[in-house]
Amino acid sequence: MHTDLVAALDIGGTKIAGALVDGSGGILVRNQRPTPAREHGEAVMDAVTDVLVGLTASPYWPRVASLGIGSAGPVDASTGTVSPVNVPGWRGFPLVDRVRRTIGGLPVALVGDGVAMTAAEHWLGAARGHDDALCLVVSTGVGGGLVLGGKLHPGVTGNAGHIGHISVELNGDLCPCGSRGCVERIASGPNIARRALLGGWLPGPDGDVTAAGVAAAARSGHPVAIASFERAAQALAAAIAATATLVEIDIAVVGGGVAGAGDVLFTPLRRALRNYATLSFVRGLTVVPAVMGTDAGLVGAAAAAPVRPAGAVALST
């Protein structure tokens, strides 16, 4: 029998999802549990095992070549351990060793969730066909990943592309990570909302005090709401330009809830990028929205799996 499928695990603070994925990115089998994030680490692992057992019970399981895991970070691919910020029961948790109890000797790759999203966008999404790309997730936090020379660049520990925690203001606000002026501290959804509220913006009748509420106000022309998005866009632009200057990319793909603001974010972002991406070799950089949607984590984990089905995209035709 051909091993033409891969298994994928997407581990977040809210849910643990698993799937069997074919060479076209199609999801044949899907399984999911809520993450018992506030419980003991073993309870979280039990949920992972439940999801995996559901997959191994599938008649497709014998066709699985390898397992890709995308997890909330930080992860450490070099040791196979994870320490997700939102899952306090897991600190240096030996996830790769533990999944082997269920899946045996299959090859396993572990990457951070930003890297997984990047793998998905490169495989089937907005970064497809681009050999050098940055993908960002702008949401409650700001994460990302890199494609360099046509290949995913997870880094030794699987965390590369973690653009939310580069400093774009040497003496900026203290970030929970311990550094100052981090992109996330300026551009994440909660920080966009916080800044708007501090500036005097009040939510509408729906009471939405999130970045989506600020985006709606910005679309109606509210100057404080517009300014808060412009500042987020400025920080993202500086970080995207820095990445292009450091590694040479020709496209930046922006996803996550905040990207849902559309032109409210992308118009000032593209404008600010012209100010920061000034050298000849980065001036051609384009910024586009992500397209992979809610399955990006699973499809990306599949794309990051160590053994991908040969033939890939053509397999399901």
Added chain:
Amino acid sequence: MHTDLVAALDIGGTKIAGALVDGSGGILVRNQRPTPAREHGEAVMDAVTDVLVGLTASPYWPRVASLGIGSAGPVDASTGTVSPVNVPGWRGFPLVDRVRRTIGGLPVALVGDGVAMTAAEHWLGAARGHDDALCLVVSTGVGGGLVLGGKLHPGVTGNAGHIGHISVELNGDLCPCGSRGCVERIASGPNIARRALLGGWLPGPDGDVTAAGVAAAARSGHPVAIASFERAAQALAAAIAATATLVEIDIAVVGGGVAGAGDVLFTPLRRALRNYATLSFVRGLTVVPAVMGTDAGLVGAAAAAPVRPAGAVALST
């Protein structure tokens, strides 16, 4: 006859150097001309041709497998052209095509000078044995290069690692490149000196108003001189931490004239790095001085050559 040598060209605003280099980085033949940087582009090319003709006249020439060129940037490896800031007669100058008139069909690689220096430090210097490294040149400008996954990462155009022009202050001083708050605008030698002079520092009896003069004053405890180096160190630390966060490196090698300040730079740099490199996967990052000295450009151009002698380091034994 074995092709066990490579030819190297190091093109700067002051001199054009060429060499034949063996598999151990030993320089067998060397040739050099001043760069007629203020003259017409063809005069500059004539100097390059002179240097190359000197090399091709060597009895070793038949053993040359390829040519590596490191040039002041920006360069464009994808088109084989160069536009060095300090050589106004060369804008989009087709350097690779033109050297072929002298060297014929040998394989040629073109990289920026920061990338060449990085190749030298990785081959034989302070980054040797490190699969993921950033090298910086802190001098009149600030440049750099990257080694990722054990290999030089020049980027598509040969300019990757150009750390001097990433912004670490969103609303910082305007940089000649057009952006704001660039590392070079804060940490280059001239900017260290400028800031010290603005702060009220006066040069000693030797009249040295360069960063070296500021470093001497800092060593004697002059607070304005110390503060100017601390600010440069802060900008470099943020940029090094950003690089580590983006691509995962475990060592940063700092060379160039300003690195000659020694502890005056490295002590505050290492201290500041602890403030900016906070995530688990970047905390282990070390910073060390470059070791390759004045031949780094030539040795690095040789290291970046497209066909390296097999056996490399063992060849001369």
